Amino acid sequence: SQQGEEDPQALSIQEGENATMNCSYKTSINNLQWYRQNSGRGLVHLILIRSNEREKHSGRLRVTLDTSKKSSSLLITASRAADTASYFCATDAGGSNYKLTFGKGTLLTVNP
Amino acid sequence: DGGITQSPKYLFRKEGQNVTLSCEQNLNHDAMYWYRQDPGQGLRLIYYSQIVNDFQKGDIAEGYSVSREKKESFPLTVTSAQKNPTAFYLCASSPTGGIGSPLHFGNGTRLTVT
Secondary structure, three states, rough: OOEEEEEEEEEEOOOOOOOOEEOOOHHHHHHHEEEOOOOOOOOOEEEEEEOOOEEEEOOOOOEEEEEEEEEEEEEOOOOOHOOOOEEEEEEEEEHHHHHOEOOEEEEEEEEE | OOOOOEEEOOOEEOOOOOOEEEEEHHHHHHHOEEEOOHHHHHHHEEEEEEEEEEEEEOOOOOEEOOOEEEEOOEEEEEEOOOOOOEEEEEEEEOOOOOOOOOOOOOOEEEEEOO
16 A cells, blocks of 8 residues: 655754655655644644645745655754654545555654 | 543553543544554554444454444544554544545543553
């Protein structure tokens, strides 16, 4: 079955720097979503990008999607210590949310 | 505030005992989901429900059971048949079960079975 795989597994940066995380998947998708998870908490939805979109922005977040390479990237600009979390991509190829497949996540640490 | 409430936050049980995890939402969402998260792993779907009185098995349903008698409630029972029940359990909901409908998550229940 298809699966989103995030890269890198872990990323450590200084406050104010940009953070880029990547997600690769195996088969065609309808949508790709990014979620954030603070340690010991639930996931929070960040952004959804549809297969016919190439780029999407939300505040300090920028998501790109390259369906030819089956990959997406999440850029967080001007990072803050509060951005420290795990970030997951989720892909869906079926017609329902129960077909969502989550990757293993990228652990981002932003050092003050 | 609208949201999803999972209780308890931490749960400890002895092997061989069944245990029920609570999930309540006041978002008026039709669809609800249970996921399991193990260290360093992505989320795996246990069960989902798209409407009251209906639910379907996910990828790892063996050893688990659910009910959906009310729209706002979707409890998960971890039975003694589940071979490795220690994990972090996450409940989620979405307005519909259709694609493009982002999931809202609770803050999870960490179950430890010894």
